[in-house]
Amino acid sequence: MTVSATASSDGFLYDRVSQHLLELVAAGTLKPGDRAPSLRGLSRQLNVSISTVSQAYNRLQDMGVLRVKPQSGYYVDGSIAATSAQAVQRRTSVSRQPRKVRFGELFEEIFSVANDPSVVPFGAAVPAVELMPVKGMVRATQRALTRRPEQAVNYCFPPGDVELRREIARRYVPLGVAVDPDNVIITSGCSEALALSLQTVTRRGDIVAVESPTY
Structure with a gap:
């Protein structure tokens, strides 16, 4: 200020x-x-x-x-x-008193169920935690933060971190697919990735098949 x-x-x-x-x-x-x-x-x-x-x-x-x-x-x-x-x-026209934010009953029910560990979230393609290499991911994260601590507090602008894009391209080699790292884009989540992909390959009115019950 x-x-x-x-x-x-x-x-x-x-x-x-x-x-x-x-x-x-x-x-x-x-x-x-x-x-x-x-x-x-x-x-x-x-x-x-x-x-x-x-x-x-x-x-x-x-x-x-x-x-x-x-x-x-x-x-x-x-x-x-x-x-x-x-x-x-x-003299101030804008109220400084906070107001309680209220959701409808449907939203409250959805949030309540989403926080229930006994409920399987079919609303998104989320793998079970026990299937994920959590310990290895933690070690890799710690190594990355030790090598490049500044990355923990900085934003990475499009098309994304160059080392990450190169590693993604290398992962396609065993599949026999040649990928140029310059053609890899790191998005801010799966929703943005889907939106960009649909904008690239579809037009208004096209029919798109999706998995169900996930989206």
Whole structure:
């Protein structure tokens, strides 16, 4: 998040920073007694100078929203902070109160059955766990994370990781099929793979045979 400009028709920059803190109190993110972000931390977060944050905190202190504890930092004060937060909330047109998300009875029944381990999921072609080489997959995953740990937190853009595409192409060699890794595309799941395949080989109105009861 960035707060820009030192001054404008909307007021000084430190006014915007103090307004940001008031909105955090109004949303309940900061409650009475909570410690406010440090001067240095908030300056980095909002991309403003420490002196600007200090001015904003001094203003909030004058308003009674923040109080200082020596050698500890700034803390949200009680009743005055709540009053100031209510004033901010009244100026906000969007409700900040969360609403409970409700599903229909059919969805709730489906989710309940899907989480039942005794039920076989015929809705998708999912192999039984005991048929999968889980231990080998875990070891392979650990080796991959040791060799390339950055891949655990990065997105891989199309057409996919080149080493994975080469390995998939090699797996076709025993079948007598020559596959160019450049013709292999890694998708974001089976649904995307099916959609891309159908878009490639079919046209609107074509008849497509699928397995049943899976899809």
